[in-house]
Amino acid sequence: MSFSAALLLLFTACKDKKTPDTNIITTDYEQPKPTGPIAMEASTNSRDVEWVEGRHYQVCVNRHSVDSLPMVAGANGQQYYDNVINLQVMRADSTVFFDRTFTKNSFANWVSADFRKQAVLEGLNMVKADDEGLMFVAWINNPEAVDDEATELRILIDRMGHVDIQRFTDDDRDDLKMQLEEEAM
DSSP, X not given: OOHHHHHHHHHHHHHHOOOOOOOOOOOOOOOOXXXXXXXXXXXXXXEXXXXXXXXXXXXXXXXXXXXXXXXXXXXXXXXXXXXXXEEEEEETTSOEEEEEEEOGGGGTTTSOHHHHHTOEEEEEEEEEEETTEEEEEEEEEXXXXXXXXXXXXXXXEOTTOOEEEEEOOHHHHHHHHHHHHHHHO
């Protein structure tokens, strides 16, 4: 047998070998197993604001998870601790003007019971201080939400310390957007 015939036979033999299929496609999907309860990281934010007649106030928002509230269960059974948020407003002389702790049940009149069962109180941030009062936004959100399923609520504290809670509106979002743009300058 000639050398060229041997090479031809070798290439032909190699060509006929089947290579293993490396594409592994399965239709079985195993849901991740729940781990221990998950808690959001505790946070504290303080901010100095000028408010009534140019007086200075300190606003402090403290969020932390608690095990004393019912846990929220995700779709696969994963448990989540709910949060409490303490909002404190102090005058320049360190006397307390406002001090209140919020849970998601503080917003029961604005959020359905079904949504509250699957959501946690995620956060509370100050939006602005003006003649109307101190405005905050609170978020109640599903901890496993892929999309933004948050319910946003507007909290307004007037000069007398009275609290008014309403759903966050498009006008509130515009105010927040303008404030963020001003702060970025």
